[in-house]
Amino acid sequence: MNDIKTLVVLSGGIDSTVLTYDYINAGRDVYAISFDYGQRHNKELECAAITCEKLGIPQKIVDITEIKDIMYSSALTGNGTVPEGHYEDASMKSTVVANRNSILINLAMAYAITQDINRVAYAAHGGDHAIYPDCRPEFVLALKALAAKVHYTPIYIEAPYLMWRKEDIVKRGIELKVPFIDTWSCYKGDKLHCGKCGTCVERLEAFKLNNIKDPVKYAKK
Amino acid sequence: MNDIKTLVVLSGGIDSTVLTYDYINAGRDVYAISFDYGQRHNKELECAAITCEKLGIPQKIVDITEIKDIMYSSALTGNGTVPEGHYEDASMKSTVVANRNSILINLAMAYAITQDINRVAYAAHGGDHAIYPDCRPEFVLALKALAAKVHYTPIYIEAPYLMWRKEDIVKRGIELKVPFIDTWSCYKGDKLHCGKCGTCVERLEAFKLNNIKDPVKYAKK
Numbered sequence: 154m155n156d157i158k159t160l161v162v163l164s165g166g167i168d169s170t171v172l173t174y175d176y177i178n179a180g181r182d183v184y185a186i187s188f189d190y191g192q193r194h195n196k197e198l199e200c201a202a203i204t205c206e207k208l209g210i211p212q213k214i215v216d217i218t219e220i221k222d223i224m225y226s227s228a229l230t231g232n233g234t235v236p237e238g239h240y241e242d243a244s245m246k247s248t249v250v251a252n253r254n255s256i257l258i259n260l261a262m263a264y265a266i267t268q269d270i271n272r273v274a275y276a277a278h279g280g281d282h283a284i285y286p287d288c289r290p291e292f293v294l295a296l297k298a299l300a301a302k303v304h305y306t307p308i309y310i311e312a313p314y315l316m317w318r319k320e321d322i323v324k325r326g327i328e329l330k331v332p333f334i335d336t337w338s339c340y341k342g343d344k345l346h347c348g349k350c351g352t353c354v355e356r357l358e359a360f361k362l363n364n365i366k367d368p369v370k371y372a373k374k
Numbered sequence: 375m376n377d378i379k380t381l382v383v384l385s386g387g388i389d390s391t392v393l394t395y396d397y398i399n400a401g402r403d404v405y406a407i408s409f410d411y412g413q414r415h416n417k418e419l420e421c422a423a424i425t426c427e428k429l430g431i432p433q434k435i436v437d438i439t440e441i442k443d444i445m446y447s448s449a450l451t452g453n454g455t456v457p458e459g460h461y462e463d464a465s466m467k468s469t470v471v472a473n474r475n476s477i478l479i480n481l482a483m484a485y486a487i488t489q490d491i492n493r494v495a496y497a498a499h500g501g502d503h504a505i506y507p508d509c510r511p512e513f514v515l516a517l518k519a520l521a522a523k524v525h526y527t528p529i530y531i532e533a534p535y536l537m538w539r540k541e542d543i544v545k546r547g548i549e550l551k552v553p554f555i556d557t558w559s560c561y562k563g564d565k566l567h568c569g570k571c572g573t574c575v576e577r578l579e580a581f582k583l584n585n586i587k588d589p590v591k592y593a594k595k
Contacts, residue, residue, distance in 0.1 A: 219440045223485040252484035252524045259480050263473035264444040286525050295520040302513040303473045 158182045159272040159311070160265045162257060163212070165201030167336045167356065168276035168314060171326040175313070176274065177208055178329055184270060185212040186261050190221050190253075196337040203335045213264060220256075254287035258296060262308050273300070274311040279318050290315055319355055320362040327363060334368040345372045379403045380493040380532070381486045383478060384433070386422030388557045388577065389497035389535065392547040396534070397495065398429055399550055405491060406433040407482050411442050411474075417558040424556045434485060441477075475508035479517060483529050494521070495532040500539050511536055540576055541583040548584060555589040566593045 159176055163169045163185040176183050187201045198214070205212035254277065261273045277288045286292060293312050301307040314322055326333060338356045339346040346353050348371040360367040380397055384390045384406040397404050408422045419435070426433035475498065482494045498509045507513060514533050522528040535543055547554060559577045560567040567574050569592040581588040 213444070215444055216440045219437045220481060223434070223436055223481060223488065251487040252480055255480045255520065255524050256477070256484060259473055259476045260441060260444060263477060266472040267444065286523065289523070292520075292523040295516070295523045299476065299513075299516040299520045302507065302510070302516045303476050304507050 156180060156182050157272060158184065158268075158270045159274055160184045160186055160261055160268070160270045162261050162273070162275040163187050163201045163204065165197035165199070165204070165337050166276075166352075167319075167326065167333065167338060167359075168278055168322050170200070170204050170336045171322050171329065171331050172274060172276040172314065173204060173208065173210070174329045174331045175325065177210070183208070183210045184268065185210055186264055187212060187214050188217055188257055188260070189214060190217045190257075195342065196339075200335050200337045207332075207335070215260060215264070217256075217260070223251075252287060254285070254292070255296065258300075258310065259303075262300060262303055265308060266304050271306065272309045272311060274313070276314050276322070277312045278314040278322060279316055319359040323359040323363050327365065332368075336369070338369075343372065345370050347372050377401060377403050378493060379405065379489075379491045380495055381405045381407055381482055381489070381491045383482050383494070383496040384408050384422045384425065386418035386420065386425065386558050387497075387573075388540075388547065388554065388559060388580075389499055389543050391421070391425050391557045392543050392550065392552050393495060393497040393535065394425060394429065394431070395550045395552045396546065398431070404429070404431045405489065406431055407485055408433060408435050409438055409478055409481070410435060411438045411478075416563065417560075421556050421558045428553075428556070436481060436485070438477075438481070444472075473508060475506070475513070476517065479521075479531065480524075483521060483524055486529060487525050492527065493530045493532060495534070497535050497543070498533045499535040499543060500537055540580040544580040544584050548586065553589075557590070559590075564593065566591050568593050 159181045161169065161173050161176060161183055163173055164187065173183060173185065185201065185205050187198055189195065189198055202212060254275070258273060258275060261275075265271065265273050277293055293310070293315055297310045300310045323333075337346075338352045340350045340352050341347045346356070346369050348354075348357065353371070357367065380402045382390065382394050382397060382404055384394055385408065394404060394406065406422065406426050408419055410416065410419055423433060475496070479494060479496060482496075486492065486494050498514055514531070514536055518531045521531045558567075559573045561571045561573055562568045567577070567590050569575075569578065574592070578588060
């Protein structure tokens with residue numbers, strides 16, 4: 154698998170950042186694609202750019218803010234209040250952006266086709282199953298089948314963390330010496346991680362389960 | 375199937391316009407979605423708007439010009455020369471926009487989800503198989519399978535003309551009394567249809583095979 158051109162969907166969060174380091178570690182020829190879809194937490198995008206610079210990989214940033222109005226006016230892009238609490242709570246459904254992953258992966262496939270890359274990787278994982286329909290294994294399987302048919306030759310979708318929990322990804326990041334300070338998770342766009350929203354709670358849990366301290370700073374409670 | 379809410383992907387070309395009339399004829403509760411992806415032939419979009427107005431159906435226009443740069447810089451959106459000749463010629467491959475149909479249908483699905491619509495219809499048909507990978511039956515089957523998994527409840531993709539030829543669609547349009555004057559096909563964005571590009575050639579053939587005259591005006595040869 155070494156040297157194989159692979160386009161990684163890199164948001165700048167923990168999952169996709171660890172995935173990028175993992176593929177670099179495996180000797181892949183890595184390219185990154187990041188999306189600006191009008192999310193409040195654009196610190197994610199800044200983190201993605203830092204990771205690409207550090208690893209010396211080309212990054213394509215795609216502005217999809219124009220299409221955000223056809224997705225849910227969810228807490229992530231609208232003016233609604235970002236819910237606090239655990240990810241798996243019902244209130245977190247307001248953070249679902251309709252069909253987001255399928256749209257992003259399909260855009261990534263289009264870019265891959267133009268760059269003569271036939272592998273697209275993303276960091277879907279088990280912890281998101283409960284609330285995001287497009288992170289479930291059956292969705293990823295259907296996406297893989299579609300990817301085999303969208304072009305004259307197949308595009309291969311890789312989602313190696315699909316059955317992992319968040320803490321497994323953090324563990325892998327520790328092994329790979331990923332600088333977690335270069336990742337952003339908080340859904341609120343403040344200067345520091347809030348420590349209260351679903352993704353902050355999940356992040357804190359994952360570090361705690363690995364018995365290490367998260368290097369990012371959190372707002373005082 | 376009557377009264378069932380259905381979102382039709384309406385470009386303003388013959389195929390999707392006939393499809394829209396077909397669904398109205400069947401008593402469906404039709405909604406239309408049209409995409410502006412920076413194509414030269416934006417007369418298509420004007421035609422789509424006219425059809426929606428005449429039929430009294432709501433139309434959503436989505437501006438996706440920002441994402442066109444990640445697709446091929448093809449003849450349809452770039453500054454390349456629009457090839458002339460028959461659709462099935464190799465030169466027509468330059469009119470392929472990478473992964474276009476999958477992106478558009480996935481965006482349509484996102485809009486459908488926000489509008490509580492669970493059926494998305496588009497007018498893929500047999501005549502396009504030769505050059506567009508994402509018009510082939512196996513692609514549509516894979517897309518249907520994906521659509522069943524993108525949301526909490528399935529989205530149904532309908533492509534009733536999939537095995538039809540262009541002339542079959544024109545025949546159906548004649549039966550439904552579709553005003554073909556409200557459709558646009560030419561890939562060149564001139565005032566009149568050029569009569570020479572792949573889609574004009576295909577259009578002229580389809581009318582000829584039905585022994586009727588195309589009501590749109592063509593540029594003098």
